[in-house]
Amino acid sequence: xxxxxxxxxxxxxxxxxxxxxxxxxxxxxxxxxxxxxxxxxxxxxxxxxxxxxxxxxxxxxxxxxxxxxxxxxxxxxxxxxxxxxxxxxxxxxxxxxx
Numbered sequence: 001x002x003x004x005x006x007x008x009x010x011x012x013x014x015x016x017x018x019x020x021x022x023x024x025x026x027x028x029x030x031x032x033x034x035x036x037x038x039x040x041x042x043x044x045x046x047x048x049x050x051x052x053x054x055x056x057x058x059x060x061x062x063x064x065x066x067x068x069x070x071x072x073x074x075x076x077x078x079x080x081x082x083x084x085x086x087x088x089x090x091x092x093x094x095x096x097x098x
Contacts, residue, residue, distance in 0.1 A: 020050040
């Protein structure tokens with residue numbers, strides 16, 4: 001899903017008070033973690049994922065893999081927290097038009 005700057009800014013504002021729903025542990029990105037992220041996206045549409053690594057390259061690869069595997073859109077990465085969005089059939093979050 002392609003989002004413009006205004007839509008991304010809106011989603012950042014909606015995501016600000018949210019707590020991380022999924023925490024990546026020392027095992028990294030496993031199938032179970034991807035399944036949990038997928039389930040959380042179906043339920044919430046907009047979630048935060050806590051990635052517990054300090055290496056920027058590893059974190060970048062994990063972020064890309066999560067977005068690819070869950071077919072979601074990266075909204076923002078702040079420190080160890082990733083914000084991703086995927087619209088569900090219910091369209092729970094209203095996104096402003098262009």
